[in-house]
Amino acid sequence: MTVQILIAVLGIAAVWLSQDERYNRRKYACIFGLIGQPLWLYTTWKAEQWGIFFLSIVYTFAWAKGFYLYWMEKKSRHE
Secondary structure, X not given: OHHHHHHHHHHHHHHHHHOOOOHHHHOXXXXXXXXXXXXXXXXXXXXXXXXXXXXXXXXXXXXXXXXXXXXXXXXXXXX
């Protein structure tokens, strides 16, 4: 139950922040998304939900791309 609550809270935060008009908030979406991905992977693996497990891998790469773009590249590109 705790894992499901964490998945929900982190997922809602990630999606909500991804749509924020302010760069300083939007850049945190990928952080919340990445924190939640191990929970998704664990849960879908244990439940043998292979389609959602694969989708979780794709989401992990998408959130990682956001992390790279917002946190690793030079700031001048986004401001």
